[in-house]
């Protein structure tokens with residue numbers, strides 16, 4: 529494929545797997561400032577500071593400890609414990625009550641890919657984190673990964689919800705199956721984050737064109753808004769944000785019965801505008817030692833971000 533946008537995306541994704549480049553970028557003294565736009569720091573203390581700034585500016589927060597795809601049980605345990613320590617610290621800082629700051633989890637980081645017992649291990653680790661969240665008075669949302677994990681993740685979700693009905697799910701509008709998943713999950717008390725989807729998926733399971741993914745997003749959004757659950761609109765797309773606002777009005781939803789969500793550092797003025805309009809606006813804040821892969825995926829999604837990043841490297 530000689531489409532320049534596709535080539536650039538592939539180059540950046542290649543960079544994300546290049547350990548030498550990773551070393552250079554991580555060690556460059558400048559990187560810290562530049563990385564900070566999209567990543568909420570490396571340590572608990574740093575991410576607490578970032579979350580506190582967001583809360584002070586009337587935004588809600590969900591924090592993701594970066595550590596995808598582990599095939600090492602010790603790493604999965606480390607990720608679990610990091611979440612528990614983080615939730616305790618957030619609770620002590622008074623930031624969790626009522627779900628002001630919650631956490632997002634990737635089951636692959638909790639051991640889902642560890643052979644035949646992987647799903648059970650991830651479920652057990654997620655249980656520990658949900659209990660810590662319950663103690664802190666906040667919620668947990670399960671991120672959604674590639675389509676081979678969708679059924680497994682929804683089954684973990686069902687298990688967790690038996691004890692903690694506030695556990696949220698993510699659905700991706702690029703998958704053909706998602707309209708039906710939205711119908712299944714549009715019931716009372718069900719928190720569903722709708723996003724477009726970020727993995728490279730085959731035509732057999734997913735829409736390929738932006739137009740089709742966007743149309744599917746609107747169909748899914750309509751189902752969620754007209755349902756009894758709590759829709760979370762995770763998109764930076766101005767058209768979809770506007771459509772969500774109209775659909776919420778049509779469904780006569782109050783401002784506290786749904787929320788908008790965006791990633792840290794992306795459209796911050798729009799985040800503030802939505803928050804000032806009285807809407808609930810939540811910012812997804814990734815943090816931890818494994819920030820490099822996350823950052824490179826964001827760059828691949830939108831090369832304009834790469835220009836920003838490289839400018840920072842060159843001029844600081």
Ligand code: FDA
Pocket residue numbers: 670671672673698700721723724725726727762763764765766789790791794795811812829830833
């Ligand atoms: P898209 O990338 O199509 O952009 C549409 C428009 O938005 C652009 O034309 C532009 O106007 C505006 N825009 C986008 N990026 C911008 C930028 N950097 N600066 C300015 N304007 C910009 N995915 C997944 O597979 N599983 C998951 O669990 C999650 N979780 C998740 C949580 C949250 C809170 C968010 C916001 C996103 C996710 N995602 C995700 C990622 C999601 O699937 C998707 O890849 C990105 O959000 C990008 O899609 P958009 O809807 O923003 O639109």
